[in-house]
Amino acid sequence: MNVVSLHQCFLGTLQANAEIRTQAEQQLKSAQKERGFLACCLDILNSADIELPVKKACLIYFKNIIIKNWRENGSIDHDEKPIVRERLLATIVHSDRSTKAIFIPILNEILVTDYPTEWPDFLDSTTRLFANPNDLDSLYTGMLCFSELCRKYRWMKNEDRSSQLDSIIKQYFSSLLQIGGQIISDSASSDSHWQLPEILKLILKSYKFVTYLDLPEPLQEEEAISNWIGFHVAVMNISLPSSAMQLDEEERHLSPWVKSQKWAYANILNIYVRYGSKGWLSDGSYTQFRALFSSSVVPELLKTYFGKIEEWRQGHRWISDASLYHIISFIEHAVTRKSSWGIIQPFLNNLISELAFPIFYPKDSVLELFEDDPQEYIMMTFTIEETSNSPVTAVRNLIATLAEKRKDTALEPILQFAYGKLNSLTSEQDTINVARQRESALRIIGCISSQLVEEQSPFKDQMEAFLSALVFPNFKSRFGFLRARTCNVSSKFSKLSFTDPNNLSVLFQGVMNCFNDSGHLPVQFEGALAIQSFIDFPQFKEALGSIIVPTTEKLLTLSGAIDSDLIPSVIQSCVENYSEQLEPFGISLTAKLSEQLMKLLEELNEAQSADPDDFDSDELGSKTNAALGIFSTLLTVLLYFENSAQKIAKLEQIYAPVLHYVLAKDLDSFFAETFEMLENTTFLTRNVSPTMWSLFEDSLRALMNSDLSLNLEDAMPALKNYMVYGASTIKTNSEYQQAMIGMVMKVFNKDGDFAPDDVMNAAELSTYIILALDSNSAGPYVPHLVKKSLEMMTFEEAEQPGNVYKIIIANVIIASLVVDPNHCLQTLIETSSTDSFFNLWNELCTSYKRVFDMKLSIMGLLSFLSIDTESLSQMNLEGVIPQFGKNLTILLTAVPKAISELEKKRKEMADTDGSNEITDEFIFGDNDEDSDEDENNEQENRDLAEAAETGGFVLDDDYIEQYGFATDDTFDEDPYANTPLDNLNIFKTFKDFILSVQASDSNKYSSIISQLNPEQMDTISNIVQIASN
Template identity: 25%
Template structure:
């Protein structure tokens, strides 16, 4: 025990070497029986230092999570010893007593340990667990707080273990046996004289969380029965309305929010909401929830109105200043009301309160507050993030209020839009006379929230320009920084989508936005940059901005370095797109700045990760600041933004080889740094950079050859999962570096080894095999006879994938690669097929699915390979092939007759691709639709219901698959593998160039017919309809596909 104590205490030592030595010693002790039970005893001892007890609970939690299941993947991955069999029973026996005796701050880790054991052992290996928990709960009066708390915490872990998957049918009997006891405990506490205490709140918090967890996915018969839903509903409403003695609560709002009673109220609100939104609203039930229709009809008629009545009373108390409500509770109240908007019965109850709800409750929540000012001062970057990233503000009252406004306008346009608009107009017209700057900011925020509706509605769309000119643009120069920020936000939302009739108004807006880029406040500059990316769609703005494009980009780069957020990516992208020519002289300096920013950001992330690793697992988990540093998400997104902007700069220099050569020297070190430091999150974007560099330059420099070898090394180590992302670069390197491959056996070995590794690695799947086959397609067609030695191995690796009964993309690519080999390495390819005894089966397969090859490249490969086979000297032609030559000739003709149609389709696709224009700038209504076809107060059935239905079907499918797999059965899905019109794995031919594009297959057919007696004999013996087909096809002319832009590729 002493040795274990010393070891665990050393995991907290400031010296990293001591910490690592302690963790290694723990690894050694893990194999000894009694280690885990002894650790649990340490936790229960009051004479042990609390920090050591905390470190011990963290260790126990991690050990049980990783190793309690002896077959756990984490156990194998971390190469840890399994838990000795003798320890399982003592640990189970010790967990509940430890939960009772340990200090409150350690319970969370013991709870997690218990949950991991429950998921694996209950009920088979721990059949008496529920009885043991009931014993802790006692008579249900909540008298022994410590034991009841432990019992509720343990019961919560049992419910959590089965809330998503209940294959063992645990939930129904568990609810029947335990929830009545939980309900009695809550009622007893609520009726006690000490009901406002923190201890009472903690118990009710756990009870509410248990109930909430029990209804996560399904309602059992217990939940739906009147004799249960009524008392539970009444009790939850009683908790919501409970007036907690203020003396029992912290005076500080933030601390009060965290108080146990308000955490209990939060889960009471949540449970009431869940009952309605998931199970109790009949018009919104998806197909797989129709079993709850009877419950829903009763709930929406009897229970939902009572909930809404209580919530409205809470709102009234809050508005009048008589009731304090936590932010989370406000969020849940507004979320419930948003759902009430959809159902006719609850909407009719809510509608009379709309004016009060909007003006006095929801609107103040979207206005600027003192807390916003404090955050702006403390951390401007964080302020920007909370304002611009909806997920960062998720769960806040402001987010819920914003959602309510949008739901009201989207779902109840007839009944809600005009009253909201009247209120908004009143605020705007009475500022600054009787409305405060914060209220003006709220009004601007509301305009932004309703932007789609205002752009679409006939009463607002024509007057938007006047609205912006009178009430928004002047605030771009306001003395209040938050008004400048919000005014720019409105311009960003509306300015690019609306039509400006008066050029002076547009110029005024543009000049105001340009002023925000030089604002002393970072958030204003960021919002101004967003507005630039919106206004840039207007030609007048582009003309005015063009002379200063370089300075504008410098400001954006400087700002990106200051805030380290991804939010500026769009602005930089739009500027580069709009002013590619103007920015070319600055492109080298621009990329240098981007590279420097990237290196700085990623080195910071690397250092943070190293710091976290050096601390050791236990100490790291005890230091929350390290967990925050370890994420470094802002820096990661900012680094990705650097790579994205580099990509656009390279694209803008597409026709300037001199500039591309300079840029390559800046960009490649970025890529190489990324690969060498194994920054896998950045691999995809870095390979995009090498793709455009090689494609646009049409040559492979010495530096790029070095990068190619580094990519190979990366693929063989940490990057094996990234072949699909590397593929475009590999394709370009082979195509434009073909002479080097032809003369260098090492390079040929590298490219073949990549293919072979991808086809044989156990950790790769179908999509990786397709990527590998695409790579083989390139090197076989480009390098031709220079890859002759690899042909047998390529064929042997492709053949197993022909056995698929369906015409899957994998089967098609495997077939195509073997045909590639037959095009230019015909004899060795046939010899390989013969050696594998696969010749007859292969050609039978090809002729069976030949109609599935619809692309020009595929058809030309088939034609060239068949022509090569038919043109062979009989001495070189295997007997099985000679016997099938008539069928091959007919297959060749059937393939060629559809080639002109494929060529025409490819041309049309390419033309459509090149003429494709972004129409978003001309669409002022966005996706918002005004539907006047139905009663304004009917149940709302719209795309949200369609989405829920889609999720329901997908959930049913996944459950069926899981059940089939658990039963050891095959799961058959209805998937169309045989469509001639689309193939999800392929890109369109307008962005794909093949060396086969210029191969004259029709001329090849005529030459073969003119010069080969054997083929002439076969042709003369064909049936009359095939001879007619031959005569028609032999008249076709070879029509090359037009080359994609800059694809003037020499056929090697």
Template identity: 25%
Template sequence: MLSVVQDVLFPLMCYSDADQELWNSDPYEYVRVKFDIYEDLVSPVTAAQALLLSTVRKRKEMLEKTMIFLMQVLTSPNVDPRHKDGVMHMIGTMGAVLLKKKIYKDQMETMIAQYVFPEFQSPYGFMRARACWILQNFDEIKFKSDQNIVAAMNCIQNALLNDNDLPVKVEAAMALSAFLASQNKAEKIVEPNIQPLVQELLKVIKETENDDLTNVMCKIVTTYTEQLIPIAVDMCTQLAATFQQVVDSEDGAEEKAITAMGLLSTIETLINCMEENPEIMVQIEPITLQVVGLILGKNVMEFYEEALALIYSLTSTRITPDLWKCFEMMYQMFQNDGFDYFTEMMPALHNYITVDTEAFLSNEAHVRAVYEMCKSILTQDCGEDDECHAAKLLEVVVLQCQGRINQCLASIIQLVVERLLQEVKTTELRTMLLQVVIATLYTAPDQLIQVLESTMLPNTNTTLTSHFVKQWIHDTDCFLGLHDRKICVLGMCTLLQLGPDRINVLKECHTELLPAMILLFQGLKRAYAAKAAEEDDDDDDDDDDEDIEHEVLESDEDEIDDAGEEYLEKLEEKVNKTAAATPFNITTSIQDEEDDDDDDDALDDEMDETALESFTTPLDKDECEVDEYWVFKEVMQTLESNAPAWYQALTSTLNPDQQKAMQEIATLADQRRAAAQSKKIQQSGGYNFQQTSVPTSFNFGGSFGS
């Protein structure tokens, strides 16, 4: 097998006459061929690499024998540069295997310093390119000498900035990205030169239209956001110009499309990194909108997803008049040929509704456009995933624009109810449709009841109200996550308040209401615990990055915490004293909620139950004052006082376990109210105490020892 390595694989992996001819005649094509995955499929060099790897991994002693052969070639006097290229090509190909063997792993740094670094000064461009390439393959080496990693980074930077051969610059850029990802010390070494490096990389991207380089740029932008602020606008301008150039080109349409997508992704990364710099965003926005306008205006469907992602990024914090024009373009795109891209439009549409609700509502056409898009999705056969998104968007509109879209509510209710009455294959869609109706019940109960009561089920004498309530209660266990359960609880609280006098079907199913709500609250408890666990994990990650001195509180903060504890203790006493006035037997204690280890799996299950919860509503904000636990408790207290017969009908059939669950819900309501009040006080600057003057002398009634 060694003869195969020496006589077949080695010659194939050396720099060839064909390589030299292409390098000299068309370096752009040389770069394209070397980075083309389709060329790799038919390349004998790629096949040689694969066979070499398989051989040294599976054949006993072949790694050692191959390395002996390669080092003999490398150290021989007057070695042919092409043979030296072949040696480095083979060593780099075996990089992952070599780094797993201690005997070689410990020698790699020395090998790089002795044999690779000098090649950056080689008169042969292909050897300078190979030096960059081999560093990519050993980017995870644990350098023992800081001098060597500095030397490696300086070689890479110099190759990108100053080399005259385009293929060398491309390989240098790839090596730069690899070292930034793998070597912690690389970031600081490169930082002083990052602006000229980026400017040079932009030129190389424009010249080569290489999609791998756009990934390099994304890595650099996320790593050096602050340092790139001064040139961010120029970067966006050049990326947009290169995108225009790529789109206008007629050669290699499929390859160009991949490059264009990479450019759009890089612009998106730049926007996301600069969003906290409004003075930069003001300049980046019109440049980006020209790109978006080109895509949407010319109906370039292959870039719709990227264009919609750009709109989402631009609308995440503010929405300018030009971006509202973009909203109109999105609507036109949807009507023309963008029907299949509704789920990709959803994040941007959510921003338009929630980031600037006033502007959204200022033009009736905005609301109508969202309704028409959702109607198209819900009335045509486009798949239940799209329909779930459409229903979610309608729910967002109902909750975000509460009390301000009454003229549209009847149409929204009718649309959703009609879809509910048709075949629904998945519980996800059915619960999402129910959720829109529940949101309407919560925000505008009179309008909902009017529509439902005036509509009969087909071929029956039953109103839609009865069908809706029964289906809702039946599907209680299908509502998952935090938001879905919360709106479900709030909706059922509205049902309790309306009572059987307004909702006649409650006379039939009133005994099912509280058990259904108990089930929801049990799910909410798990969901909140899962959220807290996730936030704790995030906090732990953040703490790892902080200096240790930040972990110790100042003395003033300790005093505030002591006062807070005293406040909570007094609040607990007060709640316990007034417990008799509540409809439940309450024993309140302010405590940390801890679940047994047996519940860990349940918490994990709660983490990602509903992807659509990422499209938030006012009920999901941290500062939201609507607490479903407290709302439920207040409703039950009010019913006990003002509607005792209805209260008795609801509670009389509860079994002991359900009664205990009700008590726990009430206790948790008190805990949550106390915690919310404490948090509000802390956010306002802590607890205020009356300031008194401190005496300058003290008399304790006699001298010491008297």
């Protein structure tokens, strides 16, 4: 590998000419395959004569190769790895300051893979860099490498790392304290060397990494606790030097001094929550440490923190937002501890007035967002503040915790402060300063609202008057941010029972005025959410009903303007509450929702295909949530047209392109929602349209291209519906058959990370596929499916509780016996499996609880018993006829009650019109035809179910117990789902069979009933009699 030519390649990647760049990139792709490529990269990085931009380009390329290919089975030559390890640390030492951070992921990747086995001298090489404290580049590099070694242990528990980590801590952590202490002792002097505050930050991060998930035993010792806590407090006490304070306030958090203080506070908080107090994050391993920390450390830390807050309030100390967050969060946690509450209580009023109130007071920069970037203002102020480490979030949590955990002591002072502040401002002019103070006071009220309105609250009866006098008037403020906050806080009192209609009128008018404030997006946003909060109020609901269509249209517009899942949720509430009024608007509503959803999906697809660094993760998260919200709303709209297949047919044409886009672009984050739309469309129409068949093809392609083990379960209801309602098409379309069989065989062959649940899903899908076919179309697949099912019978079977796994796998063979008995029995005989399978089947016949399983087994038994006696004799199978006759009777006795219970579930879970009822007429492969079943069959089924409950069949507990119907090996039947056997009148089918056999083959009839007792014979007679009426 020629270093000069490689240098030219990296230089070429920086050229403005696209053709030169492309050529250089292609040359690099070829060059990286040659032995010695990484060593040449290191030569470039170590050369003093090469320009810094070229070095950066080389280093980034080098980093990407290491990260992608270092681990086992990567493309990096095995002989080149020792060269990289040997030269890496020296390269970092001599690298430019601006490139050192790029080495961090390189170090991390190699250490995770190679330390200590392949890189045993790494620790010695690292600590040798500490030897000369005057060589700051070496000292910094040593600390950088040491912190990355500590990072390796971040996610390990002590039992998995103590053998390596404890000796490192004992040998070297005291040196870290010494180095850090020297930096702290003269921060002003240290500030003249950029390496020193960076080293301080790395020391704190090293401590963070080793204490993040578990607390190493060497750091639980009393002396170590004292030393390290003292070091952290010393970092907190640093007066920020000029390099930090000269930065703009918005940029100051980037200073390593400021970051060091942030990590000092963060480490202490993590130690307190995880190890220093009892709680769900801690366990019983830290009893001694916890006692020492609670009694000796926490009181001193609280005094330190209250002192810092006082300095901050007086303007004598600047504290970053992140550090404030950790300070306040520490105090919040201490509030919940009995041992520390006594220390905090005297400071309660100060926490409210001197901490919460000024932090809630909106800054100029925040109000500028209200005007200049309203979406960012909404995200920061209303929707995602709980995910950010901001002091606003911490204060909100602190006030809420005080009100909840120290209710008797703290709730009244908090309310009194907010009341007093709002009351004192009632006579003031509506100036920006007054509006800000009201905003802050209202936020305090919002934090304690849930405690104020609970049933036992002594303040509940006063809240309506409080809202009327001090909150609702702010609906008329000339400042939009205050109107938005008024909506937000008012919504938190939606559980309050208002007694004065005038107050409700003011509330409704205020909310709607906010919602109609098209000039201020945050105001409109909060108005929309308030509509949802109060939509169940009768007065509110009645007034909104007269304007629901224009309101919904405006919500759609708002949804398009804001990437949030909250507005689609409001639309969904409107659809649920005003379905009749909105029904004529359904087509337009679906079109607008689909348009918005498509826009979001295209943006997300673009982000998925691009460099992750080019997109904001919070923004992508908001877009994803917004898309999920619209999917949910679309489904709600669809369900409200469940009684009109014609309208659904129009709707599906509108949203089908969205579903196609998700599947075509492999946007697997939305596969579940897409399959749910397909499931409900086919279920509600009881039909598969050409559009739905097109999406079926998209679905199969997307599933096979994705991780099937992650997506099959989500797709199951939709795929089963295709087999039920599209059976006639499946029966004649060999491409669809092969695609479906190919998918289930992929699972059966374990071609992926498939679990037993995946096997069960594939088996159930196989059963539905077979039942959609006839003997001719099923013939090519039955032998393979039967063989695979027999193999799957033992697939991790020991881990499967009860008979559920066996039932679902056996159903594949039973369905094959129903549709294609010749190939099924031939395969069982060829594999010498008849005895074992029939024995299992006999056992399962006393375990079924689902109607589908019972009907399928009855049909399988009838299919077998319909084979002529001579053929059965030739196969040596006539001996099972008596047992199969007994199984038939057991199942026919149990199925009426099962049908009755399923119908009861369906009636309880939904107001159905009978379309979900089992109609008990059966034609294999024709379940998708549009036909009204014979009313007599429905009545027949109801009569039989009723007979089961009224004594027509004996089904008492003794009978069930006698014939083995255990209650523990069951699984639920989905009352909403349809199956290929729902239209099967099993009793008529049995009647026709048994009368035919009795008339045509008396010997077989005698064999069938030979093991039946008089009670079972009566059951057969009852079935024949009732089914004949």
